[in-house]
Amino acid sequence: MAKDMTLLWGSGSPPCWRIQITLEEKKLQGYNQKLLSFMKGEHKSKQVMDMNPRGQLPAFKHKDYVLNESYAACLYLENQFGGQGDKLVPECPAEQAMMYQRMFEGLALNQKMADVIYYEWKVPEGERHDSAVKRNREALTAEIKLWEGYLSKGPGPFLAGKTFSLADVAVYPSIAYLYRFQLSEDRYPKLAAYYNSLKERPSIKTSWPPTWLETPDETGKLKDI
Amino acid sequence: MAKDMTLLWGSGSPPCWRIQITLEEKKLQGYNQKLLSFMKGEHKSKQVMDMNPRGQLPAFKHKDYVLNESYAACLYLENQFGGQGDKLVPECPAEQAMMYQRMFEGLALNQKMADVIYYEWKVPEGERHDSAVKRNREALTAEIKLWEGYLSKGPGPFLAGKTFSLADVAVYPSIAYLYRFQLSEDRYPKLAAYYNSLKERPSIKTSWPPTWLETPDETGKLKDI
Missing domain, CATH: 3.40.30.10 (Glutaredoxin)
Incomplete structure (x- = not known):
């Protein structure tokens, strides 16, 4: 305990x-x-x-x-606590390198997602521009395409290969967030498959955001991304 | 080799x-x-x-x-390469926790610094606002004060205590960058002492940015921060 x-x-x-x-x-x-x-x-x-x-x-x-x-x-x-539960940093150097690389690329995904979803919250009314909204949405789209590509080309099924790792711990919440805001499952099928396949993993299911269970997202902010 | x-x-x-x-x-x-x-x-x-x-x-x-x-x-x-050269992740749990914490807070420092220094490069002309410039400068000032406080209260002389660690590796380049853009040594004396004390460390001296040796910074962009 x-x-x-x-x-x-x-x-x-x-x-x-x-x-x-x-x-x-x-x-x-x-x-x-x-x-x-x-x-x-x-x-x-x-x-x-x-x-x-x-x-x-x-x-x-x-x-x-x-x-x-x-x-x-x-x-x-x-x-x-390396000796408890699942090991989250792979020992194989190739997998470990990919684990760290994807884990830290996750910060870019998260930032670009927040730039789109929280634009009105972050930018005061008098400073908002449609051109910035458009640019942020394009940057997020390019970013999501990168991840769709990683999952298409990678050894899978996890972000750093065959084992669940800190890359998944770090990035899965952002990917789930994208779908919470209604990202298209059809347009990004590899990402959707990854998202859905991890929903039932005990560590993820147990910690699923309680507010997400109570209310569906109705804003659809990302449905056209 | x-x-x-x-x-x-x-x-x-x-x-x-x-x-x-x-x-x-x-x-x-x-x-x-x-x-x-x-x-x-x-x-x-x-x-x-x-x-x-x-x-x-x-x-x-x-x-x-x-x-x-x-x-x-x-x-x-x-x-x-843990067995080569200096160990960069302290084993003592308290130092290790502080090392990771400061290392990742360094990303906020770096981001806020870039928001000020590269505002005109990042934001297209028609989208620039004096209010945003002011807000970014205030955010950077508050951030730098946090670090000045950490160095005042911490066990020192390094960011995570008595040994040079990945916290220093990650954050020192941003702190050096602040001084490259003429941050005041008088206003932030602990930060300046930290900056100056590490200049001669072989790993840092050897890798010092070559363009910084050739040309002084004349923009003074941070001198009033």
Whole structure:
């Protein structure tokens, strides 16, 4: 039981979900946790700020060690609890290289997705331009095509080959997010197959964002991407 | 001799420099390398695109394994060549946690720095707003103050404590970049002391951006931050 860990998280946030998946994979259940609401601004509450001065979720601690950056937390947990659960960093150098490469390319996917989905939230009204919206959507489309290509050409079925790894931990939440906002399964069939095949993996199913189960996404923001 | 490695790089680019520092630290000299010019658009050349379809530098390979994302390359090199040169991931869990945490916070520093320095390059003329420039500068100032605070409160002299680690590899190039654009040493004395103390470290001195040695920065873009 991981009683010496605490996670403050928000539903659907890819960074939060990455840590939750890693904790499940490493058999670190039973940690202290609290679901907070971005809508209510709870990520700026004193409880969060005390752990994460950036006022962001996740806020995560093991003992006194603060690990708020999701990639940092995942790498740390794999390193410290390597012998528990599934190994998330492949030993084979070729697979390991691809694992790290895809894991970090995931940050570009996540950024480009946020640029499209949260444009109106991030850019004040007087600074918005249709040309920027168009450019962001084109950048996201090009990015998604890259991933569709990786999954078409790769050894599969996972992002770094034959085993589930930190590349999947890091990138799957972003891919699920794309489909939450109604990305076309027909236009990106390899990505859709990957998305659907991992839905039932215990670490992912158990940690599936609770708000996604309650309400379907009606915005369809990505359906024409 | 690291004859089975190839690095295509640009002078001053923090992502390129991270890999160069890591290669020096891991005693992996003698690799194939080519300095390319961003100004001449050589990062979009066929030679780069063949290794890095994103058309970005660095483009890096070990044998046939492509590792273009700088964080991916650094983690891979440390993992594969752990027994050579200095160990870059501390074993002590507290130091290791801080190492990963600071390493990944470095991405926020780098992003906020780029948002200020490259605003005119990134945002087309018709989409530029003084309010955005002001907001970006405020965000960078707040970010730099965080790092000044970390260095004031931390165990030091390095970012994760008493030993040079991947946190320094990842973040030092961004901090050097701030001073290249004339950040005030007086206003951020801890950061300046850290910057100056590492200038002579062999891995850093050897890989210092050659264009920085040739021409001083005259833009002073960050001198009022």
